[in-house]
Amino acid sequence: MTLVAGIDSSTQTCKVTVRDLATGVPVREGKASHPPQTVVDPEAWWDALLTAVRRAGGLDDVAALSVSGQQHTPIFLGPDGEVVCDSPLWNDTGSHPHMVALNDELGRDEWIRRTGLPLTLSDTVTKLRWLRDERPDSARRTAAVAIVHDWLTWRLMGFGPGNADLDELVTDRSEASGTGYWSGETGEYCPDLVEHALGHGAHLPRILKPLERAGVTGPGIPGVPEGIPVGVGSGDNAAAALALGLAEGDAVLSLGTSGVVYARSARPVHDYAGYVCSYADATGDHLPIVATLNAARNLDLGAALLGCTHAELSELALQAPPGADGLTLLPYFEGERTPDLPRARGSLLEASLSNFTRPNFARAVVEGTLASQVAMLDALRACDVRPGRLILIGGAAQSPAIRQILTQMVELPVAVPDLDEYVTKGAAMQAASALTGAFPDWPVEMIDLPSAPLEARIARQHEAGKAAMGYQEGASAGR
Amino acid sequence: MLPTVTVDIGTTSVKLCLFSAEGEPLDSARHPTPTLKDEWGDVYDLGALTGVVLRYVQDLEPGLRATVKRLAITGVGESGGLVREDLSLASPMILWHDHRGADHIASLSEAGRRRVYEVTGLPVNANYGLSKAAWAVEHADGAADGAQWLNVAEYLAAWMTGRRWSEPSLASRTMALDLRRGAWSAEVCGLVGLDTSLFPELRPASEGSTISPGFATDAGLAPDVRVHVAGHDHMVGAVGAGTGRGELLNSTGTTEGLLFLRAAPSLDVDAEKSKLANGLACAGEDFTLFASIPTGGAAFAALQGMLGLTADRLAACIDQLHERYLLGQIDLTRIPLVLPQFRGSPPPTKHASARGVISGIGTDTSMEDIVFGCFAGMVLQFRDVLELFPVDAKAVKVIGPASRNELWLQLKADLLGAPLSVSHFPEVVSRGAQALASQARLDWEACRPREVPADDRRADDLNQWAAEMRPQWDSLKSVAG
Numbered sequence: 001m002t003l004v005a006g007i008d009s010s011t012q013t014c015k016v017t018v019r020d021l022a023t024g025v026p027v028r029e030g031k032a033s034h035p036p037q038t039v040v041d042p043e044a045w046w047d048a049l050l051t052a053v054r055r056a057g058g059l060d061d062v063a064a065l066s067v068s069g070q071q072h073t074p075i076f077l078g079p080d081g082e083v084v085c086d087s088p089l090w091n092d093t094g095s096h097p098h099m100v101a102l103n104d105e106l107g108r109d110e111w112i113r114r115t116g117l118p119l120t121l122s123d124t125v126t127k128l129r130w131l132r133d134e135r136p137d138s139a140r141r142t143a144a145v146a147i148v149h150d151w152l153t154w155r156l157m158g159f160g161p162g163n164a165d166l167d168e169l170v171t172d173r174s175e176a177s178g179t180g181y182w183s184g185e186t187g188e189y190c191p192d193l194v195e196h197a198l199g200h201g202a203h204l205p206r207i208l209k210p211l212e213r214a215g216v217t218g219p220g221i222p223g224v225p226e227g228i229p230v231g232v233g234s235g236d237n238a239a240a241a242l243a244l245g246l247a248e249g250d251a252v253l254s255l256g257t258s259g260v261v262y263a264r265s266a267r268p269v270h271d272y273a274g275y276v277c278s279y280a281d282a283t284g285d286h287l288p289i290v291a292t293l294n295a296a297r298n299l300d301l302g303a304a305l306l307g308c309t310h311a312e313l314s315e316l317a318l319q320a321p322p323g324a325d326g327l328t329l330l331p332y333f334e335g336e337r338t339p340d341l342p343r344a345r346g347s348l349l350e351a352s353l354s355n356f357t358r359p360n361f362a363r364a365v366v367e368g369t370l371a372s373q374v375a376m377l378d379a380l381r382a383c384d385v386r387p388g389r390l391i392l393i394g395g396a397a398q399s400p401a402i403r404q405i406l407t408q409m410v411e412l413p414v415a416v417p418d419l420d421e422y423v424t425k426g427a428a429m430q431a432a433s434a435l436t437g438a439f440p441d442w443p444v445e446m447i448d449l450p451s452a453p454l455e456a457r458i459a460r461q462h463e464a465g466k467a468a469m470g471y472q473e474g475a476s477a478g479r
Numbered sequence: 480m481l482p483t484v485t486v487d488i489g490t491t492s493v494k495l496c497l498f499s500a501e502g503e504p505l506d507s508a509r510h511p512t513p514t515l516k517d518e519w520g521d522v523y524d525l526g527a528l529t530g531v532v533l534r535y536v537q538d539l540e541p542g543l544r545a546t547v548k549r550l551a552i553t554g555v556g557e558s559g560g561l562v563r564e565d566l567s568l569a570s571p572m573i574l575w576h577d578h579r580g581a582d583h584i585a586s587l588s589e590a591g592r593r594r595v596y597e598v599t600g601l602p603v604n605a606n607y608g609l610s611k612a613a614w615a616v617e618h619a620d621g622a623a624d625g626a627q628w629l630n631v632a633e634y635l636a637a638w639m640t641g642r643r644w645s646e647p648s649l650a651s652r653t654m655a656l657d658l659r660r661g662a663w664s665a666e667v668c669g670l671v672g673l674d675t676s677l678f679p680e681l682r683p684a685s686e687g688s689t690i691s692p693g694f695a696t697d698a699g700l701a702p703d704v705r706v707h708v709a710g711h712d713h714m715v716g717a718v719g720a721g722t723g724r725g726e727l728l729n730s731t732g733t734t735e736g737l738l739f740l741r742a743a744p745s746l747d748v749d750a751e752k753s754k755l756a757n758g759l760a761c762a763g764e765d766f767t768l769f770a771s772i773p774t775g776g777a778a779f780a781a782l783q784g785m786l787g788l789t790a791d792r793l794a795a796c797i798d799q800l801h802e803r804y805l806l807g808q809i810d811l812t813r814i815p816l817v818l819p820q821f822r823g824s825p826p827p828t829k830h831a832s833a834r835g836v837i838s839g840i841g842t843d844t845s846m847e848d849i850v851f852g853c854f855a856g857m858v859l860q861f862r863d864v865l866e867l868f869p870v871d872a873k874a875v876k877v878i879g880p881a882s883r884n885e886l887w888l889q890l891k892a893d894l895l896g897a898p899l900s901v902s903h904f905p906e907v908v909s910r911g912a913q914a915l916a917s918q919a920r921l922d923w924e925a926c927r928p929r930e931v932p933a934d935d936r937r938a939d940d941l942n943q944w945a946a947e948m949r950p951q952w953d954s955l956k957s958v959a960g
Binding site: 297300301304305306307308326333334345346347348349350351352353356357358361468469470 | 774777780781784785786787815821822834835836837838839840841842844845846849954958959
């Protein structure tokens with residue numbers, strides 16, 4: 001049996017899955033946690049990768065590997081390949097003023113025109129400005145900027161401090177498309193935007209084509225055999241889309257740490273309304289995406305406040321009627337990106353003695369979480385990206401309440417694929433392509449959820465709640 | 480005083496006590512207030528209510544029962560129903576917060592509303608009995624001839640005595656009473672098409688009526704026992720607490736009441752805008768100036784229900800929070816801002832449809848943070864309402880269940896920057912009813928009060944937090960209605 005490994009260095013953990021090249025079936029896996037902070041020493045991600053490799057039983061029998069990772073998050077490298085300072089994660093809200101500054105300086109629409117991105121605090125270019133303003137010494141020492149998967153790929157190829165060939169830094173279109181200094185039209189970087197944000201130019205990873213090989217693994221890496229092919233890798237959403245076999249007309253709702261809605265598109269989009277980010281996918285197409293900061297962790301908070309398990313939270317939610325008797329949750333617990341409300345916090349509205357019950361609260365948590373996601377489908381439609389099917393993935397997709405209530409909130413058919421680590425699976429497909437020159441044809445089993453009548457009151461309640469709290473969408477985007 | 484059985488009909492429970500001549504409770508019981516839902520809203524289950532009262536008296540130890548000289552009844556204001564001379568009902572007995580009669584006063588002009596306030600001392604609102612009475616007459620379909628409007632406490636008295644009368648403090652919550660004349664107002668009744676004959680004679684708390692022979696037999700009481708309608712519960716509490724002019728009586732039940740006794744009513748435009756309610760005191764010549772916060776102790780029920788806590792666990796949580804608060808271990812910056820309007824808003828808006836809001840919830844917000852925020856919100860709301868009164872409180876007397884909630888009390892004292900005097904005696908309202916039925920006076924010392932002092936440092940911190948939260952607080956109030 002030939003084996004390939006897919007690695008997902010996500011926000012919270014690093015996962016390594018070893019799969020059978022012929023079928024894609026997982027053979028074994030390992031996981032290691034990442035630090036919970038939002039500004040992190042990147043060495044923690046390398047250490048976690050090595051730990052996850054060890055927990056996966058090592059990769060000595062693996063023929064190829066590839067890395068996927070959290071998008072946007074930069075690693076600032078000095079001329080000798082050293083990390084010059086800790087990295088602000090994509091979800092670190094400390095860079096909000098820097099996003100505002102960049103928008104003020106060039107104009108919000110100019111960023112959209114050139115990069116397809118309504119600039120958010122998550123984008124790499126915003127983090128460059130953060131570095132310039134908040135860590136000026138580190139900014140001066142920064143010679144190269146890589147994204148997490150780029151840097152981990154580089155390390156796996158044996159590069160790093162002491163062997164710092166920055167020219168060997170590579171990336172892919174999907175990762176480049178989340179930086180805020182790449183054009184979907186030309187497929188090239190916009191170096192002037194890097195210079196504008198950082199105050200000087202920086203070396204950027206070479207952008208590989210979808211089926212290119214990044215290189216081969218380097219020597220002396222614990223658990224990783226030397227000389228096996230390393231795939232091009234990608235951002236996490238692009239990897240999942242690849243693994244799901246996303247076709248035009250399909251949209252994905254991913255409920256993980258963040259909530260993400262994306263669809264495959266043959267062309268880049270420019271959403272001057274300010275919601276849709278025009279990313280690229282791992283096949284050569286585009287992957288317009290809308291994202292929220294708050295998603296699956298809303299359920300953690302709901303369960304913690306109710307003192308129950310996730311299964312009980314789901315059961316409670318399904319005991320309540322649609323609309324939770326009016327109880328309405330706006331789940332901006334960590335601030336929010338879509339809509340742009342970095343300083344907002346969660347709000348529970350319309351609480352009364354009669355509706356302030358455990359089932360209603362549980363339902364309000366689920367409805368609030370989903371209302372934010374469903375609103376993002378409208379943003380895609382506004383860009384003429386019109387999904388005909390919704391694929392629900394992510395940790396929260398296993399919740400019966402999430403599944404059932406989602407079908408009451410959208411008029412699309414909803415399908416849930418078999419439980420799998422789709423990001424690591426996509427990475428493993430890239431590893432396979434590095435070995436064979438083509439993506440493998442691994443099957444994906446989907447369950448079609450029973451359709452339900454649309455409960456329009458849920459969306460109405462949330463729109464009314466947002467209006468009442470002064471959170472009208474678009475009112476503050478990019479400011 | 481005279482040995483008395485008291486009946487206190489609250490929003491959530493009916494409290495029954497037997498008091499000795501010395502004013503000490505010898506026996507007590509508490510039952511959920513029996514209510515039903517009808518086609519229009521919430522009404523009393525009078526069969527169940529009278530059953531609860533009758534069984535309580537019947538079940539008293541015979542030796543104690545034989546000592547009883549008085550039955551004194553108090554309860555929530557603003558409830559009521561139409562009762563015929565034979566004591567049959569011509570309408571349901573409607574709960575205080577039921578707004579089924581709202582349409583009858585909705586079309587009142589600004590001038591009409593102003594006039595109602597000038598005459599009755601009450602801001603036009605469907606809580607008060609007048610609109611309910613108009614609804615009841617309309618729905619009696621001609622079968623209300625001879626029926627009269629009685630509050631639920633007055634109904635119980637009629638059931639015991641066979642006689643219908645209205646007590647002045649309860650009458651002053653109907654919005655049909657000419658406050659200064661102490662008589663039913665033909666002018667105001669006429670605004671909703673009613674005649675003053677719908678309302679019974681007024682009889683002060685000091686004047687009772689002998690129980691009917693049938694009730695005496697059923698209850699096992701001596702035939703000379705007299706029944707007194709002591710009055711509106713918050714006003715009866717003022718008697719129980721020996722409240723004087725200039726003192727704030729803060730009575731805490733399911734709702735929270737703020738009450739001042741005054742030599743004259745406040746009928747000016749400012750008082751009307753603030754929706755402060757004037758009324759008649761249960762004893763003496765004083766007027767009352769009153770505001771009710773609809774969600775007082777009801778917040779406990781809301782928190783308990785939502786968080787799935789038993790009463791004991793919630794109480795333990797509150798005790799721990801109190802301890803941490805005293806030790807300076809509460810980080811106010813992480814406390815969610817809670818607008819605890821779980822059953823409508825207090826003055827100056829008094830919107831029955833207003834709802835509660837919890838804002839500022841982060842991923843690290845805990846159940847304890849929400850509980851603390853709820854009590855902090857309750858004291859912010861209390862201060863907002865207190866600031867509406869044209870009176871500086873020279874003392875704050877606290878009675879009711881909050882007197883056992885150290886966190887609530889301490890937050891209130893610290894936010895006001897003034898000490899609270901808190902009753903240790905638990906049944907101040909019921910003993911006030913006994914005093915009224917006995918024509919006796921009580922003083923505050925009989926409640927064995929203790930002081931909850933404000934702490935300067937905590938007061939500064941809490942007021943600074945409140946000041947920082949002010950814009951958001953005001954915004955939430957506008958959001959919630």
